[in-house]
Amino acid sequence: MNGFDSTIFSQTPCIGTDQLGSCSVVLIVSPQAAILGHVAPRPDGNDTDDPYAGDNHVRSFMDRLITYYRQYQNFMGSPNSWVICAIFGPGIALPDQQKIMEEKLRDAGLSVDTSQTYRVPYNTDHLDRGSVFVDARSGTIQVYVENRIIRSIAATSPSLGSAPADSRWDGQYYVSTQNPAYVWINGAWAIRP
Structure with missing residues (x-):
């Protein structure tokens, strides 16, 4: 949580995260590689009196993630990106944070899909617990949110x-x-x- 990682599919064909709770996921996927960020709504050890702590945390997280992406941008070609947020009740749990993540990705020149969501699990026996997984083992990259394939991308070297x-x-x-x-x-x- 509150971190990001990457994979080059020819070396490690899968990347994912689960137990999202109310966290968000930033995902950048190309036919060669992926970067996945698991973003908590507030920083670790945060001051609960600061009403801007969560938004400032997301801005800082996205700045680090975009810096990392730019280091490997040439390798990734033309990636797709998603911001995957929790649904709580009738809508997005943290719409201001979703907007921050989306704007940072757009500022980096990426197109962004914000249509994928997951429901905040209410109990511990929920099978997926909020999960995002990218699987390139079959030669086709499949992007999952929960158990749903949201995108298939032809893998290339x-x-x-x-x-x-x-x-x-x-x-x-x-x-x-x-x-x-x-x-x-x-x-x-x-x-x-």
């Missing part, structure tokens, strides 16, 4: 383009022979993910 002469294939990437920390992705040199 990173676009290699015309690899430069000063590179070698290592079974996964064209690697620079001059600096092995760099690989050829989407027609450009990038730090190895």
Whole structure:
């Protein structure tokens, strides 16, 4: 909770989170990789007297997540993104926080789908407990919210383009022979993910 992680599907084909309670999920998925953020509505150890603590926490979280995304943006190609929020009663539990997450993703140049939600579970025997899962094991990337597939994306290997002469294939990437920390992705040199 209150963290994010990523996966490159050719290395680890799944990523997910559960027991969301009333937390939100920010998900950025491309045919090659995914970044998943599990965002609590308030920071750990927060001052309950501060009415802006939750919104400020979400802004800070999103700034960190977007900085991380930008480091790997070239590798991800054209990703899809979602903000998945809890439904409590008749509507979104924290609409102001949903708006903050959506705006931060749009400011980063991503299109955002906010239509996917989950109901806040009222009891502990709820099978899913609020869950988001991305599964690329079958060659098709399937994005789940609870038990529902919300999107299927054809998995692809990173676009290699015309690899430069000063590179070698290592079974996964064209690697620079001059600096092995760099690989050829989407027609450009990038730090190895």
